[in-house]
Amino acid sequence: MTKKILLSFPQSATGKPMAMELIKTYNLDFNILKASIDDNVKGTLLLEIMGEETDINAGIVFLRQNQIGVMEIQSVVEVNKEDCVDCGACTAACMVNALEMDENWELIHHQDKCLECMHCVKACPTRAIHALI
Numbered sequence: 001m002t003k004k005i006l007l008s009f010p011q012s013a014t015g016k017p018m019a020m021e022l023i024k025t026y027n028l029d030f031n032i033l034k035a036s037i038d039d040n041v042k043g044t045l046l047l048e049i050m051g052e053e054t055d056i057n058a059g060i061v062f063l064r065q066n067q068i069g070v071m072e073i074q075s076v077v078e079v080n081k082e083d084c085v086d087c088g089a090c091t092a093a094c095m096v097n098a099l100e101m102d103e104n105w106e107l108i109h110h111q112d113k114c115l116e117c118m119h120c121v122k123a124c125p126t127r128a129i130h131a132l133i
């Protein structure tokens with residue numbers, strides 16, 4: 001199976017060979033989808049992680065035991081419905097139809113389809129869409 005996980009690294013966790021542990025000990029493969037470092041204090045990493053479900057869960061426990069925050073997500077972008085005016089502009093920017101208008105002209109976000117391109121963030125006139133990383 002495949003999961004998307006968002007990792008938060010405190011400074012104390014940097015420099016440890018976490019990726020090697022995930023591959024060797026837990027038989028996991030992963031793709032790094034996005035990465036950022038804030039003021040050399042903490043880092044954030046979005047991973048697509050592949051493996052057996054039990055191995056993925058064990059790998060997540062391992063990361064948490066090493067002070068790494070782990071959040072399972074489906075999409076790196078979130079729509080704040082309070083700021084959304086259902087204008088539909090973001091749907092034109094999304095090439096994989098992860099954003100669609102329903103029959104009542106209300107925005108639907110299919111998080112599982114998202115490819116993290118961020119085009120919708122720029123397309124939204126009310127800044128209702130924000131990226132987690």
Ligand code: SF4
Binds near residue numbers: 075093
């Ligand atoms: S980030 Fe890209 S793929 Fe994901 S919802 Fe926005 S436009 Fe669509």
Ligand code: SF4
Binds near residue numbers: 087089090125127128
């Ligand atoms: S562009 Fe922004 S305001 Fe318009 S439907 Fe999308 S999220 Fe809502």
